[in-house]
Amino acid sequence: MDAHRAxxxxxxxxxxxxIAGLMRVVHDVGLAEELAQDALVAALEQWPASGVxxxxxxxxxxxxxxxxVDHIRRSQRLDRKHEQxxxxxxxxxxxxxxxxxxxxxxxxxxVLPTEARVALTLRVIGGLTADEIARAFLVSEPRxxxxxxxxxxxxxxxxxxxxxPDASELAPRLSSVLEVIYLIFNxxxxxxxxxxxxxxxxxxxxxxxxxxxxxLAPDEAEVHGLVALMEIQASRSAARTGPAxxxxxxxxxxxxxxxxxLIRRGFTAMLRAREIGGTPGPYVxxxxxxxxxxxxxxxxxxxxxxxxxxxxxxxxxxxxPVVQLNRAVAVGFAEGPLAGLALVDAxxxxxxxxxYHLLPGVRGDLLxxxxxxxxxxxxxxxxxxxxxxxxxxxxxxxxxxxxGLAAAPGPTVxxxxxxxxxxxxxxxxxxxxxxxxxxxxxxxxxxxxxxxSLTADHVAHVFxxxxxxxxxxTWNRHLSAVRTFGAWASLHHLAAGIERRAETRSRTExxxxxxxxxxxxxxxxxxxxxxxxxxxxxxxxxxxxxxxxNLEDLDLDDRRARAGGSRVSWRAETARLLSDLIAGRARxxxxxxxxxxxxxxxxxxxxxCPDTGRRRLSYERAEYxxxxxxxxxxxxxxGYTLRQLKRGA
Amino acid sequence: xRYLMMSKNTDxxxxxxxxxxxGKFIEELSASGVLLATGGLEPSGIRMTSSGGEIxxxxxxxxxxxxxxxxxxxxxxRSKEEAIEIGRRFLRIVGDGESVMQQVFGP
Numbered sequence: 001m002d003a004h005r006a007x008x009x010x011x012x013x014x015x016x017x018x019i020a021g022l023m024r025v026v027h028d029v030g031l032a033e034e035l036a037q038d039a040l041v042a043a044l045e046q047w048p049a050s051g052v053x054x055x056x057x058x059x060x061x062x063x064x065x066x067x068x069v070d071h072i073r074r075s076q077r078l079d080r081k082h083e084q085x086x087x088x089x090x091x092x093x094x095x096x097x098x099x100x101x102x103x104x105x106x107x108x109x110x111v112l113p114t115e116a117r118v119a120l121t122l123r124v125i126g127g128l129t130a131d132e133i134a135r136a137f138l139v140s141e142p143r144x145x146x147x148x149x150x151x152x153x154x155x156x157x158x159x160x161x162x163x164x165p166d167a168s169e170l171a172p173r174l175s176s177v178l179e180v181i182y183l184i185f186n187x188x189x190x191x192x193x194x195x196x197x198x199x200x201x202x203x204x205x206x207x208x209x210x211x212x213x214x215x216l217a218p219d220e221a222e223v224h225g226l227v228a229l230m231e232i233q234a235s236r237s238a239a240r241t242g243p244a245x246x247x248x249x250x251x252x253x254x255x256x257x258x259x260x261x262l263i264r265r266g267f268t269a270m271l272r273a274r275e276i277g278g279t280p281g282p283y284v285x286x287x288x289x290x291x292x293x294x295x296x297x298x299x300x301x302x303x304x305x306x307x308x309x310x311x312x313x314x315x316x317x318x319x320x321p322v323v324q325l326n327r328a329v330a331v332g333f334a335e336g337p338l339a340g341l342a343l344v345d346a347x348x349x350x351x352x353x354x355x356y357h358l359l360p361g362v363r364g365d366l367l368x369x370x371x372x373x374x375x376x377x378x379x380x381x382x383x384x385x386x387x388x389x390x391x392x393x394x395x396x397x398x399x400x401x402x403x404g405l406a407a408a409p410g411p412t413v414x415x416x417x418x419x420x421x422x423x424x425x426x427x428x429x430x431x432x433x434x435x436x437x438x439x440x441x442x443x444x445x446x447x448x449x450x451x452x453s454l455t456a457d458h459v460a461h462v463f464x465x466x467x468x469x470x471x472x473x474t475w476n477r478h479l480s481a482v483r484t485f486g487a488w489a490s491l492h493h494l495a496a497g498i499e500r501r502a503e504t505r506s507r508t509e510x511x512x513x514x515x516x517x518x519x520x521x522x523x524x525x526x527x528x529x530x531x532x533x534x535x536x537x538x539x540x541x542x543x544x545x546x547x548x549x550n551l552e553d554l555d556l557d558d559r560r561a562r563a564g565g566s567r568v569s570w571r572a573e574t575a576r577l578l579s580d581l582i583a584g585r586a587r588x589x590x591x592x593x594x595x596x597x598x599x600x601x602x603x604x605x606x607x608x609c610p611d612t613g614r615r616r617l618s619y620e621r622a623e624y625x626x627x628x629x630x631x632x633x634x635x636x637x638x639g640y641t642l643r644q645l646k647r648g649a
Numbered sequence: 650x651r652y653l654m655m656s657k658n659t660d661x662x663x664x665x666x667x668x669x670x671x672g673k674f675i676e677e678l679s680a681s682g683v684l685l686a687t688g689g690l691e692p693s694g695i696r697m698t699s700s701g702g703e704i705x706x707x708x709x710x711x712x713x714x715x716x717x718x719x720x721x722x723x724x725x726x727r728s729k730e731e732a733i734e735i736g737r738r739f740l741r742i743v744g745d746g747e748s749v750m751q752q753v754f755g756p
Contacts, residue, residue: 002730005728005730006730006733006734008728008730009727009728009730009731009733009734010734012727012731013681013731013734052734052737054741055738056734201727204725204727207682207725208681208682208683208725209682210682211679211680211681211682212680212681212682215679215680216680238755261685261686261723265685
């Protein structure tokens with residue numbers, strides 16, 4: 001058993017170098033990793049009996065290379081070149097460190113989805129098993145295995161070369177590597193789900209990857225920036241959780257528990273980044289912020305003005321809502337809670353932040369400092385219900401409880417919603433739909449909000465942040481739900497600020513034959529409209545082409561016409577209508593407007609009927625008439641367009 | 650997890666080769682992000698004892714030079730086995746001698 005663990009430790013230390021060395025020969029991550037795994041299996045078989053060899057890394061490398069040679073010999077392409085390669089492989093010097101860097105660029109390649117990059121990097125660079133990765137990310141092992149297998153396949157298909165990126169490509173490729181490392185770190189540092197606030201093993205993996213990358217790519221300021229950021233954040237690991245695993249906020253942390261060693265390493269990395277110079281990138285800026293915190297002996301010593309300025313610079317590079325939120329926190333300390341609150345309130349309209357628990361959390365903090373305790377309490381409650389991490393949620397709940405204001409008399413929004421949904425007179429589908437609407441309402445305003453305080457403004461905010469991009473149908477469904485809820489709760493004004501949205505049919509949605517028949521049966525419908533609509537439906541021709549038809553173009557016997565470059569044809573019913581419409585005319589436009597052109601309008605001769613002097617029916621007019629005629633049958637109330645008459649459109 | 654590795658002094662004086670090997674080893678451990686801090690220690694030292702509230706300060710050298718720690722390394726590793734593996738490699742470079750490794754808790 002102990003031997004197995006020794007093999008595992010040696011493997012994790014060496015696997016990246018072994019796989020990278022094999023990549024030079026086999027040019028395929030999947031194959032290289034498989035061959036390296038063969039060596040691992042051999043070690044697991046032999047070491048328990050023989051003992052751990054003197055140099056486990058060299059042992060594993062030798063076996064892996066032997067397997068690679070075997071593989072090449074076995075493969076179909078047994079030619080001189082490969083023989084030569086196989087021979088060289090035996091004598092190759094130790095693989096350059098650059099090889100590991102190349103391997104990192106491959107495992108973080110942009111052709112892969114982010115999740116796959118993370119899994120593959122931990123696998124081939126960190127030497128972690130699929131099971132270890134799965135446990136770290138709280139997903140099932142088969143899923144990680146699949147993710148890794150898919151990633152290898154994609155890389156093989158894309159034939160990603162085993163090279164360092166060109167100068168022109170370097171920046172985006174490097175930023176992809178940095179992103180993967182920081183993602184791994186963050187998943188460890190502030191676990192997004194699960195019960196524990198931190199998963200230190202992931203932080204360690206990320207730190208090691210970062211430190212390694214800094215050695216491999218020493219001239220990149222952002223790499224050192226990332227390392228500095230991670231070292232300094234990691235320095236607070238011990239201080240940021242309390243005895244029961246609850247989070248301790250930065251300004252309440254015991255700074256004596258900050259790891260000075262890691263802080264110093266962070267400062268050193270930061271110095272290296274500064275020496276390289278250039279415009280600071282996002283990681284250098286974030287590291288600079290971390291440095292500001294690390295330099296403050298007490299929370300009061302924190303240079304918030306500097307931090308706010310750094311966040312402002314960061315927000316210019318990364319204008320994400322989360323960065324803006326952090327900036328608001330800094331401004332809240334630098335310029336006072338009111339200034340911070342103004343920035344936070346500007347963010348509440350951002351749909352991307354609607355489920356982000358830190359937004360109400362930060363608002364709650366600022367409100368407490370402003371003495372607005374009742375509002376703060378609600379915000380903490382809301383933050384607690386949005387937080388996915390159990391420790392964090394409990395912490396936020398406690399902050400709400402600490403304010404300790406007695407609940408206002410009367411039911412809360414949460415209670416009212418539950419009661420409303422328990423009504424016996426609704427069917428299951430309706431309840432499901434209402435529940436969806438109310439769930440969003442409750443998440444946005446908070447379950448603890450007294451029902452009596454729920455206003456039309458709250459509801460308008462919910463609609464604006466949650467459903468502004470939704471289809472009109474969805475919007476209207478939520479609107480009816482809120483109206484029904486309002487009526488039930490005797491809050492009739494509740495949806496006052498929200499308009500129903502027109503449910504426009506998409507252009508491609510064609511009108512069905514029964515719909516057309518119903519339209520044409522309408523009493524008093526003019527012959528021209530009847531004919532035009534039927535012809536458009538029959539022929540499936542373009543509206544412009546049909547309106548451009550002249551009598552001279554028609555072949556009434558064969559029921560077809562040449563219109564510009566296209567052919568138009570029709571059926572018996574349309575033929576009857578057409579002969580009625582033509583009524584002895586011989587030339588000029590087929591479809592005529594009702595009126596003669598005004599004196600100021602001088603249409604082209606071709607658009608004038610030589611017999612009556614009336615002009616050709618315009619698209620606008622035809623469209624208008626059709627819309628008017630179909631308004632009553634369109635559920636959205638807009639009326640249909642002529643294009644929708646085109647069959648099979 | 651962190652381990653503090655301490656190596657005790659040996660009788661054999663270090664040669665050029667050992668310095669090169671050790672330099673390479675330290676470089677490798679730093680590059681892979683394992684080595685957090687390392688250093689050599691002066692053979693003599695200061696000994697402080699407290700007895701009955703009275704503190705005595707004694708200058709080195711120690712009576713038993715072999716008992717004195719000659720160098721230390723603070724490493725951050727995934728497991729005890731990884732620490733042992735690093736210890737093995739260290740001893741292979743320095744030759745016969747004794748090392749002590751203890752897990753570091755805190756800070």
